[in-house]
Amino acid sequence: MSRRKSLSVLPGFRLSxxxxxxxxxxxxxxxxxxxxxxxxxxxxxEFWKAVWTERTRAAYLLTFGVSLAAAVIDTLLGLLLAxxxxxxxxxxRRLMDSLIDLPFALPTAVAGLVYSNLYVKNGWLGxxxxxxxxxxxxxxxxxxLVLSFIxxxxxxxxxxxxxxxxxxxxxxxxxxxxxTRWQTFYRVILPALYPALLTGFTLTFARALGEYGSVVFxxxxxxxxxxxxxxxxxxxxxxxxxxxxxAIAVVLLAISFVxxxxxxxxxxxxxxxxT
Amino acid sequence: xxxxxxxxxxxxxKFTALDNVSLEVPNGQLTALLGPSGSGKTTLLRIIAGLETxxxxxxxxxDQDVTGSSPQxxxxxxxFQHYALFRHMSVFDNVAFGMQVRKxxxxxxxxxxxxxxxxxxxxxxxxxxxxxLSGGQRQRVALARALAVQPKVLLxxxxxxxxxxxxxxxLRQWLRRLHDEIHLxxxxxxxxxxxxxxxxxQVVVMRGGxxxxxxxxxxxxxxxxxxxxMDFLGQVNVFHxxxxxxxxxxxxxxxxYPDYTGVESRxxxxxxxxxxxxxxxxxxxxxxxxxxxxxxxxxxxxxxxxLQAEELDFLLHxxxxxxxxRELMLAPESKVYVAPKRLRVFIPDFSI
Numbered sequence: 185m186s187r188r189k190s191l192s193v194l195p196g197f198r199l200s201x202x203x204x205x206x207x208x209x210x211x212x213x214x215x216x217x218x219x220x221x222x223x224x225x226x227x228x229x230e231f232w233k234a235v236w237t238e239r240t241r242a243a244y245l246l247t248f249g250v251s252l253a254a255a256v257i258d259t260l261l262g263l264l265l266a267x268x269x270x271x272x273x274x275x276x277r278r279l280m281d282s283l284i285d286l287p288f289a290l291p292t293a294v295a296g297l298v299y300s301n302l303y304v305k306n307g308w309l310g311x312x313x314x315x316x317x318x319x320x321x322x323x324x325x326x327x328x329l330v331l332s333f334i335x336x337x338x339x340x341x342x343x344x345x346x347x348x349x350x351x352x353x354x355x356x357x358x359x360x361x362x363x364t365r366w367q368t369f370y371r372v373i374l375p376a377l378y379p380a381l382l383t384g385f386t387l388t389f390a391r392a393l394g395e396y397g398s399v400v401f402x403x404x405x406x407x408x409x410x411x412x413x414x415x416x417x418x419x420x421x422x423x424x425x426x427x428x429x430x431a432i433a434v435v436l437l438a439i440s441f442v443x444x445x446x447x448x449x450x451x452x453x454x455x456x457x458x459t
Numbered sequence: 460x461x462x463x464x465x466x467x468x469x470x471x472x473k474f475t476a477l478d479n480v481s482l483e484v485p486n487g488q489l490t491a492l493l494g495p496s497g498s499g500k501t502t503l504l505r506i507i508a509g510l511e512t513x514x515x516x517x518x519x520x521x522d523q524d525v526t527g528s529s530p531q532x533x534x535x536x537x538x539f540q541h542y543a544l545f546r547h548m549s550v551f552d553n554v555a556f557g558m559q560v561r562k563x564x565x566x567x568x569x570x571x572x573x574x575x576x577x578x579x580x581x582x583x584x585x586x587x588x589x590x591x592l593s594g595g596q597r598q599r600v601a602l603a604r605a606l607a608v609q610p611k612v613l614l615x616x617x618x619x620x621x622x623x624x625x626x627x628x629x630l631r632q633w634l635r636r637l638h639d640e641i642h643l644x645x646x647x648x649x650x651x652x653x654x655x656x657x658x659x660x661q662v663v664v665m666r667g668g669x670x671x672x673x674x675x676x677x678x679x680x681x682x683x684x685x686x687x688x689m690d691f692l693g694q695v696n697v698f699h700x701x702x703x704x705x706x707x708x709x710x711x712x713x714x715x716y717p718d719y720t721g722v723e724s725r726x727x728x729x730x731x732x733x734x735x736x737x738x739x740x741x742x743x744x745x746x747x748x749x750x751x752x753x754x755x756x757x758x759x760x761x762x763x764x765x766l767q768a769e770e771l772d773f774l775l776h777x778x779x780x781x782x783x784x785r786e787l788m789l790a791p792e793s794k795v796y797v798a799p800k801r802l803r804v805f806i807p808d809f810s811i
Contacts (some may be wrong), residue, residue, distance in 0.1 A: 431469035
């Protein structure tokens with residue numbers, strides 16, 4: 185039996201794969217390994233003491249809580265924004281479309297500073313909100329607000345192209361079959377958007393988990409209250425407790441990895457169901 | 460009349476899609492809206508469905524004015540050119556959709572979906588997704604879905620336009636048989652005259668937002684109302700000449716044409732279909748042309764012969780049966796004689 189090398193239309197598989205692997209190794213796996221190594225320099229007991237105190241547990245819970253909240257808000261808001269940008273023609277649509285990407289370009293520290301200045305007691309918005317008991321700065325709400333700002337483009341940019349591919353005749357078909365506008369939306373359009381929404385949600389969530397620069401300016405960093413895990417890591421670093429800092433980072437990574445794995449699984453399951 | 464539209468006018472910006480169109484769709488019949496692109500046929504269909512609102516005119520459905528009502532309330536089945544199936548739903552859910560949004564009991568929905576899938580010959584495929592079906596199968600799912608809500612009228616917008624020739628042929632014969640079974644009043648849009656003639660009970664020829672002619676396929680084909688209809692319904696040979704007192708004169712040749720007896724000389728066009736021309740090796744007793752064969756296309760039931768008329772410096776198309784073709788030993792470059800068995804004369808309307 186003779187073996188033939190199968191010819192691919194696109195050449196360069198080996199080259200591109202090895203490049204990819206090198207890239208992954210150098211930029212992703214190596215730093216991760218270093219992180220694990222550093223954390224590994226602690227004994228089991230030391231590690232446990234570093235990562236599982238009341239303060240760290242509060243920080244993990246807060247980090248995942250606010251990230252989840254921000255991801256949920258962004259998914260809803262992002263869907264609405266994408267809908268408006270795709271479905272309607274209006275004056276200033278293009279400008280609005282390009283403004284969406286601004287949070288990507290803006291240094292997050294700037295976002296943090298601006299948000300805290302807006303919501304403090306004598307800020308533009310704070311002067312009205314604080315008397316109502318709404319603390320938009322140096323609170324958990326503040327973290328959710330700034331994380332929503334930073335993650336918004338992810339949802340818009342993943343949903344928008346999918347929404348554009350949904351033809352008007354799908355909706356017309358639903359209307360002819362007697363579906364109301366609302367039924368058409370939640371039975372026909374929304375299910376078609378699930379994969380994109382889930383991807384957008386995942387990206388926003390992941391981005392929020394790792395966010396530091398803006399949160400540090402808006403949260404006030406009060407232990408047990410508004411101190412997120414990345415801030416705690418920096419606090420440890422400032423105490424020159426490098427191993428302890430990486431230990432917390434490893435725990436954060438592990439939880440993120442599991443959560444993202446679950447979301448990816450959901451995404452694949454959803455895709456298999458509809459293809 | 461199940462559907463009757465009166466004085467429908469529709470503009471899209473400066474473009475006039477429909478200009479004062481009136482049409483009656485007979486009960487239980489299959490009507491074809493036939494015309495080139497931009498003739499307004501799809502717009503008319505969409506107005507009947509309620510997907511478009513006319514600027515002027517009324518749409519009546521079973522003696523009820525439905526001009527202002529939404530598609531949801533019109534009880535129409537609409538089949539789209541590109542199927543418009545719900546991608547994330549199985550075949551079953553697609554067909555069941557219309558009944559589910561009307562909150563029909565589950566058992567009833569299941570029985571009806573299964574019955575419809577049998578009708579469109581897709582039984583056993585109810586768990587598939589649209590992406591796992593061929594184009595023809597998808598269009599049959601779309602049809603079953605439209606029929607599921609028991610519409611008063613079925614509207615089809617170029618239903619076979621996206622399919623390849625063979626599937627298209629099969630599906631349209633199947634559609635005709637289906638229609639004979641269920642007798643649902645149907646209107647379908649097509650730009651393919653062959654399709655319209657094969658399937659429809661009534662053919663409506665449209666151009667530039669107006670109806671040129673409406674009638675049975677036989678009427679329209681045998682008695683086209685004007686040169687446009689004549690030309691649109693298949694290949695035709697056009698000669699420019701004159702009519703005078705019972706004769707049509709083209710170049711130096713005169714043909715008897717008793718319809719215009721006693722008429723003074725006028726410019727006119729003479730239309731002859733390829734199958735209405737006779738071809739022979741020897742001269743005819745009546746007026747005839749001499750011609751040279753350029754090309755013989757043996758496709759189809761007849762051979763289509765392309766000729767160069769010698770007196771008129773003009774290209775001619777003649778349909779000849781295959782036996783006749785062999786009998787006369789026709790070949791490119793051979794000289795033959797051509798005579799019309801039948802011709803039609805249209806005098807240009809100067810009012811246009």
